[in-house]
């Protein structure tokens with residue numbers, strides 16, 4: 422469904438991605454793990470058209486989308502839920518959700534769907550009229566995911582959804598990620614919580630200093646001593 426092939430990205434003279442290749446099949450959850458500054462967000466930004474790719478290609482459903490405009494990438498069905506939540510703080514919860522549907526043409530269904538989402542994300546329902554900036558971190562994360570989902574992604578790019586959340590909230594957010602996938606949405610999940618990311622994903626890639634250093638079936642990576650030492654904090 423999505424094929425990243427030998428992609429390089431530079432920020433000035435910083436070579437942030439050094440020929441990254443990765444593949445996602447329809448219906449999968451693919452995890453991308455790696456330490457701070459490894460290039461995870463850069464890769465998501467390259468896919469969603471937020472940074473320029475200097476070489477290599479990104480193909481989505483057979484079409485080369487490398488360096489397409491971000492708004493065209495969204496229209497093709499790739500939705501990027503960014504790091505750090507980025508909700509519209511001064512808008513109420515409900516309006517934040519509606520904002521995720523701006524690119525959709527079938528305007529009539531949107532309100533119905535927004536209501537249905539509110540029913541599903543219970544915490545949001547109770548806070549429908551509350552300004553997004555007054556939500557807790559976990560609630561903002563749910564709102565950001567909900568806003569992405571109403572855009573009807575074929576692929577959802579999730580950047581560190583568990584960052585800064587309590588263990589209970591992390592469980593809740595991961596449950597929503599799994600449910601979303603079961604409803605047929607393909608997911609590329611960037612996570613520092615390697616343990617959980619490997620548990621819920623089908624395949625995984627490990628990125629270090631702009632290079633993919635390992636990849637495979639997630640359960641195999643989870644069982645690997647090398648991965649356990651480097652990313653799961655085990656001796």
Ligand SMILES: Nc1ncnc2c1ncn2[C@@H]1O[C@H](COP(=O)(O)OP(=O)(O)OP(=O)(O)O)[C@@H](O)[C@H]1O
Nearest residue numbers: 432435437455456457458459460461462463464504
């Ligand atoms: N706009 C930018 N200008 C210059 N350098 C940048 C820019 N964005 C990222 N970088 C650099 O590119 C490298 C990769 O950054 P990136 O944000 O992709 O890492 P990451 O894996 O997402 O890290 P984290 O886990 O901390 O979010 C880092 O060295 C970073 O400093």
Ligand SMILES: [Mg+2]
Nearest residue numbers: 461462463504
């Ligand atoms: Mg990042």
